[in-house]
Amino acid sequence: MSDAAATTLSTISAVQSALTVLSALQLTAFRYPSDCSLTNASSYDYIVVGGGSAGSALAYRLSASTSHKVLLIEEGSYPPFETEIPLLFTPIPKTSVDYDTSSVNDGYTAQNLQDQIISLTQGKMLGGGSSLNHMIHVQGDPHDYNQWASILGDDSWNYENVLQYFKKLENLTDVDLLATAYADLHGTDGMIKIAREPSATSAKYLKAFAELGVPTVDDTTSRTSSIGATDPLYAIGDNLRQSNALAYLARAKSFDNLCVALSTKVQKILFDGTTATGVQVNTSKGESLVLYAKKEVIVSAGAIHSPQLLMLSGIGPKSHLESFGIPVVADLPVGQNLMDHPSAVLLIQMEASTDPTPAANPYIFPVPTTTFYAAVDSSQTYPDYQTINLVFPHDSGAMMQLCTNVFKYSNDICNKFYEANVGRSVLFVVHNLMMPNSRGNVSLASADISVEPLVYTGTYSDCSDLDLMVECLEDFAGVLNTTYFRSVDATLVDTGLCTGKTGTEFWKCYALGMSATMWHYAGTCAMGSVVDTTLKVKGINGLRVVDASVMPTEVSGNINAAVTMIAEKAAAHILADN
Ligand SMILES: Cc1cc2nc3c(=O)[nH]c(=O)nc-3n(C[C@H](O)[C@H](O)[C@H](O)COP(=O)(O)OP(=O)(O)OC[C@H]3O[C@@H](n4cnc5c(N)ncnc54)[C@H](O)[C@@H]3O)c2cc1C
Numbered sequence: 001m002s003d004a005a006a007t008t009l010s011t012i013s014a015v016q017s018a019l020t021v022l023s024a025l026q027l028t029a030f031r032y033p034s035d036c037s038l039t040n041a042s043s044y045d046y047i048v049v050g051g052g053s054a055g056s057a058l059a060y061r062l063s064a065s066t067s068h069k070v071l072l073i074e075e076g077s078y079p080p081f082e083t084e085i086p087l088l089f090t091p092i093p094k095t096s097v098d099y100d101t102s103s104v105n106d107g108y109t110a111q112n113l114q115d116q117i118i119s120l121t122q123g124k125m126l127g128g129g130s131s132l133n134h135m136i137h138v139q140g141d142p143h144d145y146n147q148w149a150s151i152l153g154d155d156s157w158n159y160e161n162v163l164q165y166f167k168k169l170e171n172l173t174d175v176d177l178l179a180t181a182y183a184d185l186h187g188t189d190g191m192i193k194i195a196r197e198p199s200a201t202s203a204k205y206l207k208a209f210a211e212l213g214v215p216t217v218d219d220t221t222s223r224t225s226s227i228g229a230t231d232p233l234y235a236i237g238d239n240l241r242q243s244n245a246l247a248y249l250a251r252a253k254s255f256d257n258l259c260v261a262l263s264t265k266v267q268k269i270l271f272d273g274t275t276a277t278g279v280q281v282n283t284s285k286g287e288s289l290v291l292y293a294k295k296e297v298i299v300s301a302g303a304i305h306s307p308q309l310l311m312l313s314g315i316g317p318k319s320h321l322e323s324f325g326i327p328v329v330a331d332l333p334v335g336q337n338l339m340d341h342p343s344a345v346l347l348i349q350m351e352a353s354t355d356p357t358p359a360a361n362p363y364i365f366p367v368p369t370t371t372f373y374a375a376v377d378s379s380q381t382y383p384d385y386q387t388i389n390l391v392f393p394h395d396s397g398a399m400m401q402l403c404t405n406v407f408k409y410s411n412d413i414c415n416k417f418y419e420a421n422v423g424r425s426v427l428f429v430v431h432n433l434m435m436p437n438s439r440g441n442v443s444l445a446s447a448d449i450s451v452e453p454l455v456y457t458g459t460y461s462d463c464s465d466l467d468l469m470v471e472c473l474e475d476f477a478g479v480l481n482t483t484y485f486r487s488v489d490a491t492l493v494d495t496g497l498c499t500g501k502t503g504t505e506f507w508k509c510y511a512l513g514m515s516a517t518m519w520h521y522a523g524t525c526a527m528g529s530v531v532d533t534t535l536k537v538k539g540i541n542g543l544r545v546v547d548a549s550v551m552p553t554e555v556s557g558n559i560n561a562a563v564t565m566i567a568e569k570a571a572a573h574i575l576a577d578n
Contacts, residue, residue, distance in 0.1 A: 005414035008400040023080035036259035043292035044071040052128020054547040054567040055300035060248035061571035063258035076125035087362040090401035109515040127245030138557035141226040143382035154533040165568035193237025201368035208482040225381035229372040239363035269313035276543035303521040303549040307335040338440035341518035346429040347493040385472035437462040525549040546570040
């Protein structure tokens with residue numbers, strides 16, 4: 001067998017080197033507020049730590065609504081040129097704009113990923129994850145938020161109440177969808193442009209999914225149930241990725257009350273007793289400065305770095321902090337409750353073809369794609385699982401890039417995928433469990449912030465997740481018996497991992513063998529245990545956390561829109577309080 005995976009990885013590495021040269025030109029800087037210089041001991045009304053999905057939205061709202069002085073501190077810089085082009089998401093992981101934190105090898109899951117670890121891709125640039133993610137836009141199921149409201153005893157988090165914030169962040173541009181009843185569930189004058197990309201190829205798959213019992217819907221956004229299959233919505237507009245940096249911060253370019261400090265890392269939150277007073281930072285010039293917040297410090301460093309920063313600043317589990325000699329400011333379960341959507345990729349060999357590969361359009365999502373949300377129990381209104389179904393033409397370099405550099409499966413698996421794709425199109429199915437019970441954690445590896453924290457993902461540590469994943473995989477595999485799939489002699493590609501196993505044993509082996517991340521890390525500073533329902537850190541004044549880490553449970557779908565909704569709601573709370 002040829003080593004197509006190794007060749008793909010070396011091509012990606014060459015592309016990444018070329019992009020590094022381009023990024024030094026800062027071709028996108030003109031869109032954003034210029035890098036603001038900092039003076040030691042200066043003060044601001046609000047200091048926002050991290051200019052990612054949540055931080056970009058929050059800093060914009062706080063500075064747009066008032067004359068308050070806002071400082072946004074971001075460790076990375078401007079999102080480079082390639083992040084703007086929807087086609088180009090595959091070479092971005094493992095470049096300088098990705099933290100590429102590694103998970104702890106649990107010896108159980110992720111064993112067929114490169115190095116048996118999960119490479120926890122996270123954006124280190126303005127826009128954070130939204131500048132390198134896969135742009136799928138989904139609100140989630142109403143049940144997700146109603147469950148939050150019930151866990152938290154706070155109805156302001158139920159779907160009817162958070163819908164106003166989803167509408168605030170959305171600018172739906174799809175005229176066909178706007179002509180349907182779904183228009184009522186979307187914003188049309190919000191910040192992030194959202195589009196659909198229906199295609200004749202997708203239509204064939206939607207028909208097969210309908211035969212499986214999952215209805216084709218124009219949109220899975222719903223007041224009652226998100227179950228259905230559809231052409232997904234994408235955060236793409238004007239031929240560009242609509243990152244939260246572009247959607248929010250680019251509009252703040254002329255604000256004179258917003259200072260955006262780039263290439264600056266917050267080292268520590270400063271306290272006077274139990275009141276947060278400011279932060280200590282390291283600038284791009286290597287200066288160590290202290291900066292003060294008159295009203296609040298807001299931590300938006302993401303689900304892995306927010307808990308790290310809080311713990312290094314004295315907020316976290318007492319015994320863990322003491323083991324690193326960190327004085328305890330508040331004993332809280334920071335870093336616990338880490339969640340992600342457990343995932344596994346299925347590759348299905350589809351139609352034979354010798355047609356020339358269609359020219360790629362850089363301005364849209366790379367290939368025709370559908371999303372599918374289903375429950376094993378057909379009477380349940382919210383989904384147990386999601387599949388994201390990408391149709392690659394035969395001999396597709398993009399499919400190999402997704403396998404090797406995005407999912408980071410081993411060369412052995414990607415070579416099998418390559419062989420299956422020779423002369424046949426393939427359906428690349430990303431199969432995800434929506435509401436896992438398993439939890440992992442983020443803990444300190446060192447008292448030095450430049451050392452990445454330890455991340456134990458905890459995937460399938462609760463056996464019920466593996467059992468449900470198996471049921472979901474079996475459920476979805478029924479698609480192989482639908483008319484269209486049978487007509488093209490569709491076959492599940494044999495990864496060679498589970499030879500000799502059948503039925504439930506086969507799927508259990510498959511789920512574990514192919515387990516990977518969906519990059520939906522969340523929950524490590526959860527509402528209810530670490531922050532209250534207005535996102536204030538419990539027992540501390542002047543400190544909030546606003547990002548994916550505050551989610552108490554996962555959302556049924558890709559989470560960027562939910563993270564942004566949280567930032568929109570947080571801005572409303574902060575402005576109301578001050
Ligand atoms: C590869 C990938 C694909 C994804 N695909 C999708 C998708 O298709 N659809 C979807 O909805 N979601 C997707 N997601 C998930 C989504 O993008 C993230 O959940 C979301 O971006 C998280 O937002 P956040 O604000 O919590 O953190 P982030 O966006 O990660 O922001 C944290 C920011 O803080 C900065 N920072 C960290 N520490 C410090 C410090 N000490 N000092 C200063 N700055 C600091 C970081 O540089 C970063 O900019 C994907 C994520 C990844 C990684």
